[in-house]
Amino acid sequence: xxxxxxxxxxVILSEAASLELGCNYSYGGTVNLFWYVQYPGQHLQLLxxxxxxxxxxxxxxxxxxxxxxxxxxxxLRKPSVQWSDTAEYFCAFASGGSYIPTFGRGxxxxxxx
Amino acid sequence: NAxxxxxxxxxxxxxGQSMTLQCAQxxxxxxMSWYRQDPGMGLRLIHYSVGAGITxxxxxxxxYNVSRSTTEDFPLRLLSAAPSQTSVYFxxxxxxxxxxxxxxxxxxxxxxxxxV
Numbered sequence: 001x002x003x004x005x006x007x008x009x010x011v012i013l014s015e016a017a018s019l020e021l022g023c024n025y026s027y028g029g030t031v032n033l034f035w036y037v038q039y040p041g042q043h044l045q046l047l048x049x050x051x052x053x054x055x056x057x058x059x060x061x062x063x064x065x066x067x068x069x070x071x072x073x074x075x076l077r078k079p080s081v082q083w084s085d086t087a088e089y090f091c092a093f094a095s096g097g098s099y100i101p102t103f104g105r106g107x108x109x110x111x112x113x
Numbered sequence: 114n115a116x117x118x119x120x121x122x123x124x125x126x127x128x129g130q131s132m133t134l135q136c137a138q139x140x141x142x143x144x145m146s147w148y149r150q151d152p153g154m155g156l157r158l159i160h161y162s163v164g165a166g167i168t169x170x171x172x173x174x175x176x177y178n179v180s181r182s183t184t185e186d187f188p189l190r191l192l193s194a195a196p197s198q199t200s201v202y203f204x205x206x207x208x209x210x211x212x213x214x215x216x217x218x219x220x221x222x223x224x225x226x227x228x229v
Contacts, residue, residue, distance in 0.1 A: 043220040090155060104192060105155035
C-alpha cells in the first residue's frame with residue numbers, strides 16, 4: 001500500500017536556525033507531492049507542491065522542497081525559521097492517477113524566539 | 114468568499130447517536146474528501162468523491178456514510194457514534210484531473226467532534 005513517512009515527529013529550533021523536515025513515500029509510479037502547514041487552531045494550507053519539471057520547488061513564506069526520485073524523498077527546507085513558523089507540517093502525495101492525497105503523520109515544529 | 118464551508122464547528126454526541134457533518138464548496142470542484150485528524154496519526158482519509166454521484170472508501174470508512182448528490186455538497190454521516198470517533202474532521206476539495214495541474218486540496222476549517 002502507498003504510504004508517506006515523516007521522520008521527525010517533533011522539532012524544536014531557535015529563530016534563524018535552518019530547517020529540514022524529511023518525507024519519504026512508497027510508490028513506484030508517477031507521484032504528485034505536497035507539503036501542507038497547519039497553524040495552531042487552523043485548517044491545513046498548501047505550502048508547495050510538485051507535479052513535474054524542476055525538482056526544486058519554491059513555495060510560500062520562504063519554504064522550498066526538493067524531489068529526489070531515486071530516494072523517494074521530498075524534504076522541506078527553510079534557511080532561516082521565524083517564530084511564526086511554529087506549526088504542524090504534513091507531507092502528502094497522490095499517485096499519478098489518483099489525485100487523492102495520502103498524508104504523513106505530521107511534524108510538529110516549535111520555534112523559540 | 115469562495116472556499117470550503119464545514120458545519121458545525123463543534124459537536125458533542127452521546128454514544129449511539131447519529132448526525133451529519135455538512136461540507137459545501139462553491140468552487141465547482143470535482144474532487145471532495147473527508148479526513149479525520151487524530152494526534153500522532155496525521156490525516157486519514159475516510160471517504161472521497163470524484164464527482165456527483167460517485168463515492169468511494171478511504172482508509173478508515175467504517176462507521177461513516179457519504180453521498181454526493183450535487184457537485185457542491187458532500188455530507189458525512191455518522192450512523193451510530195462511538196467514542197473512537199472523537200476527532201477533528203476536515204473536508205477538502207480540489208479541481209481534480211483534466212482541468213488544471215495547478216491544484217492542491219482546499220481544506221475547510223474543521224469540525225471538532227466529541228463522543229461521550
